[in-house]
Amino acid sequence: MSKTPTPHNNAKVGDIAETILLPGDPLRAKFIAENFLEDVVQYNTVRGMLGYTGYYKGKKISVQGSGMGMPSMGIYSYELIHFYGVKNLIRVGSAGAISDKLKMLDVVIGMGACxxxxxxxxxxxxxxxxxxxxxxxxxxxxxxxxxxxxEVTVGNILSSDIFYGDEGLESYKRWKKMGVLCTEMESAALYMNAARAGVNALSILTISDCIFTGEECSAQERQETFTKMMEIALNVVK
Incomplete structure (x- = not known):
């Protein structure tokens, strides 16, 4: 706890709740704070990765952007766990559907992260x-x-380091044959950091695009319309 603030977070010990929501997009963090939390205090602006703490149904809860990719999630989740004492980390992110069973705006809960x-x-x-x-x-x-x-779909997801892959759709077809539901870029690092530290982590995702059909949400829709996922996450820890 002696390393706060960190190079990536200007919060002090006690500013961040034991339960935190982690959207990749800092503007989604801002949206959650402004629309769901009461008595909100902004604790972080470093690198534009906005962080807030407030109360939801009387429960202290924080929300912070975690950025794109596993290196970014790895840094933020590690610091939240080891320097700020966070015990429950819930990613609320977007994902691209791989499975034919999923459609736009469906909610997926990542049981495992390939x-x-x-x-x-x-x-x-x-x-x-x-x-x-x-x-x-x-x-x-x-x-x-x-x-x-x-209605939610629970199962295996893919956390990939690659957004623009050289193989195009071919690699996704190979994951699809193994029953993988969707792809994103952060959950595996979150799950590993949490496992190593003995704390709790979960990813709740909203389908923002369908890889094999080309359907996709706008940037604004990604920030502001994934409310079902947000409301589930806010009520996970009683």
């Missing part, structure tokens, strides 16, 4: 690590979704 990243090499493991969500948060999110009448 990856093409070498992020796990730092742990010097004697095999392949399987990044998974914390069951406590996963079970709670599914129950909250049922209570809210929101």
């Amino acid at each position: 990856t093409d990243s070498n992020y796990a090499h730092q742990y010097n493991l004697p095999g392949t690590f399987a990044p998974t969500a914390s069951y406590t948060l996963l079970e709670s999110a599914v129950n909250v979704a049922r209570e809210q009448g929101v």
Whole structure:
């Protein structure tokens, strides 16, 4: 706790709640803070990665942008866990549908996160690590979704280091045959950092584009219309 503020976060110890929502887009963090939280205080503006703490139904909760890709998520989640004492980290992000079962704006909960990243090499493991969500948060999110009448799909997702791939759609076809639901760029690093530190992590995603049909949301829609995902995440930790 002695390294706060960090080079990436000007919050002080105590400014950030034990439960935090992590949208990749800092403007989505701003949207959540302004539309769902009360008594909001902005604690971070470094690098434009906005962070806020407020209250939701009387519960202290924070929300902060985490950026794009596993290196960015790795930095922010590590600092939140080790320097600010965060115990529950819930990614609320966008994803591209791989499975034919998914359509635009569907909500997906990442039970496991496949990856093409070498992020796990730092742990010097004697095999392949399987990044998974914390069951406590996963079970709670599914129950909250049922209570809210929101249909969710739970399963395996892909966290990729690559957005513009040299192979185009071919690599996604290979993940698709293994039942992978969708692709994004952060969850595997979040799950690994949480596992290493013994804290809880979960990714709740909204389908923003369908890779094989070319459908996609606008940037503004990504910031402001994924409210079902946000409301589930806000109610996961009681």
